Amino acid sequence: MTTEIKVPVLPESVADASVATWHVSVGDKVSRDQNLVDIETDKVVLEVVSPEEGVITEILEDEGATVLAEQVIAKIGAADSAQADSSKSTEAAKPAETKSSGGEKVEIKVPVLPESVADATIATWHVQAGQSVSRDENLVDIETDKVVLEVVAQADGVVAEIKHEEGDTVLAEQVIGILEAGASAGAASSEAPKEEASSGSDSNDALSPSVRRMIAEKGLDASKITGTGKGGRVTKEDVDNFIKSSAKAPAQTSAPAKAAPTELGGDRTQKREPMTRLRKRIAERLLEATNSTAMLTTFNEINMKPIMDIRKQYKDVFEERHGIRLGFMSFYVKAVVEALKRFPAVNACIDGDDIVYHNYFDVSIAVSTPRGLVTPVLRDCDKMSLADIEAKIRELALKGRDGKLTVDEMTGGNFTITNGGVFGSLLSTPIINPPQSAILGMHKIQDRPVAVNGKVEILPMMYLALSYDHRIIDGKESVGYLVTVKEFLEDPTRLLLDV
Known part of the structure; x- marks a missing residue:
């Protein structure tokens, strides 16, 4: 068969x-x-x-x-x-x-870049000039402001020349190195490099692109990681375990040391390293938001006990039925979308002198990744169930961790939710994600004394923060929107009854 x-x-x-x-x-x-x-x-x-x-x-x-x-x-x-x-x-x-092994020279080129990406940066060379390499071995990582691209060897041979070093800005299909196919390093001086290259290529061949990228981002040596997968393949769990074990030994470090520490005298040192393209892009967008919008933040707090009770009662049945854990984010997304239906200005944006009202509900979810904060988009959230939302958020989070988010998954969105509470943030003023007009910040759930019907009760409370563009959203609308979100979360039954 x-x-x-x-x-x-x-x-x-x-x-x-x-x-x-x-x-x-x-x-x-x-x-x-x-x-x-x-x-x-x-x-x-x-x-x-x-x-x-x-x-x-x-x-x-x-x-x-x-x-x-x-x-x-x-x-x-x-x-x-x-x-x-x-x-x-x-x-x-x-x-x-x-x-392919005829000693011919093969150009190492920058891949075709994603649409809307003008140039890229050479992030990491995994080989040196004169080093023997195997076919399909990862030679260099090319970083754009959205994705990381791997360039692999097209044939066995030797890296004859590296034309552009790490940190250089390059264009699509630009030649950044030369590979001499079929060649081998000098007989006298190549024994050690050959052994190193062969061992490195063997480990690289056993790695999936996502694992290779994870190892590169953490600055790890793949040859030191023991694989527990089939055929000795290194898995993401192996990399995580290696990082945890390395953290216990201060002498080992997983951060790539691209710049030597500067001596300031005594034990005082400092290290300088360039921003990644993603970090530069994040900085540009944050400055754009603060400079081009009339941003204001309004606050409220919610009692999370009703949602926590529902989650406690149904989480096991939910996971058994849908194959995904029931978290808080799906409730947040549902409440946000229902409130957006009632306050269309919060779901709108400014385009020149026009206000564009969207009749669909695409919500961006802020996700922390090893390369920085990204905001992948959940599309048509009004048509998704709680299970659909939880599954999609998990999918996007895993893609973000592995550097596999596509350009389409990170563009668009009418409204953003960011949850600093997972890191312990009690209160913050989130910055709008242009061209959107508002962003909702969720925070740490903390037991606090609250007056209920003339009596003091200890309840799990959480602060909400809505930052909005005052050019399009008035104070009355912003407060009304946040109160509506609060009411939906404090009485989740309203989400089901649409009241």
């Missing part, structure tokens, strides 16, 4: 993709859920895993080929029936492997 390996469903607005890296060859035995191939679009890298155990009997599309959604790119057969075919295919594939 033959199983077809297909290109995944591509993100919306992406017409086609490229086969970036095959991690297997014809004749290789594969395990269920083993990563077979990376499919690259102009926005994301998608991993295609094996649906079952078997043998790769045929690879229909080679690396670099342009493919469409759900196109068949390989076939898997049963291990016993595919051995003969795989051996024949392997023999046929040998000339193609040796074809």
Whole structure:
């Protein structure tokens, strides 16, 4: 029986993709859920895993080929029936492997950048000039203000030249290095580098793009991380465990030391390192918001006991039914959307001299990632259930952590929710996310004495903060909106009854 390996469903607005890296060859035995191939679009890298155990009997599309959604790119057969075919295919594939090792010079180029991204920055070179590399080994990370792109070696060989160093600004398809395919380092001086390169490439081949990116962001040495996955593959859990164990040893550090500390005398030192492009973009947008809007913040507080009681009563049944935990964010989103329906100005924005009222409800959720704060968008929240919202928030949070958020997922949005309470913030004044007109800040839930019907009770209270653009939203509307959110959260039944 033959199983077809297909290109995944591509993100919306992406017409086609490229086969970036095959991690297997014809004749290789594969395990269920083993990563077979990376499919690259102009926005994301998608991993295609094996649906079952078997043998790769045929690879229909080679690396670099342009493919469409759900196109068949390989076939898997049963291990016993595919051995003969795989051996024949392997023999046929040998000339193609040796074809690339002719000592020719191959240009290392910046990938095609996502739409609306003008340039990029060289974040990290993982190799040096003169170093031997293997085909598909990650050579360099290219960082834009939205995503991180990996550039891999197109063939076995030696990095002959690095034209642009870390921190340089580069353009799409600009040549940043030269790879001499099929070459090897000098016999006398290359023994150690060869060993290092081979061990590094072996570990890199066993890593998925998301794990490689996580290791690069943390500045870790992949060869020191023990893999517990199938075939010794390093998983995200392995990286997390390595970071935790390293934190116990002060001598080891996971932060990339791009700049040596400056001596100020005695034990006083300081270190200078450049901002990432994402951090620069965050800074620009924050300044834009404070300089171009008439921003004002109004506050209120809510009693979280009703929601906490509902969550306590139904969380186990909810998780069993929907396969996702019931959190507070889904209640926040529902309350925000219902309040936006009653106060359309809060869901609007200014475009020149016009006010644009939106008849849809796309809510941005502030997510903290290793590279900085991002605001992916939940679209059409009014049509989503609590379970849908929880599942989508989890999906976006994981993508943000792994650096896999697409440009489409981070653009748009009519209103933003930020939850500083998860970090312990008791009260804050959040900054508007332009061109939006308002942002709601949620904070730490804390037991406080509250007067209820003439008596003092200890209740779990939380402060709300609504920052808004006073050019479009009046004080009466802003206070009315925040009070409406408060009423929905203090009496969640109203969300179900739409009253």
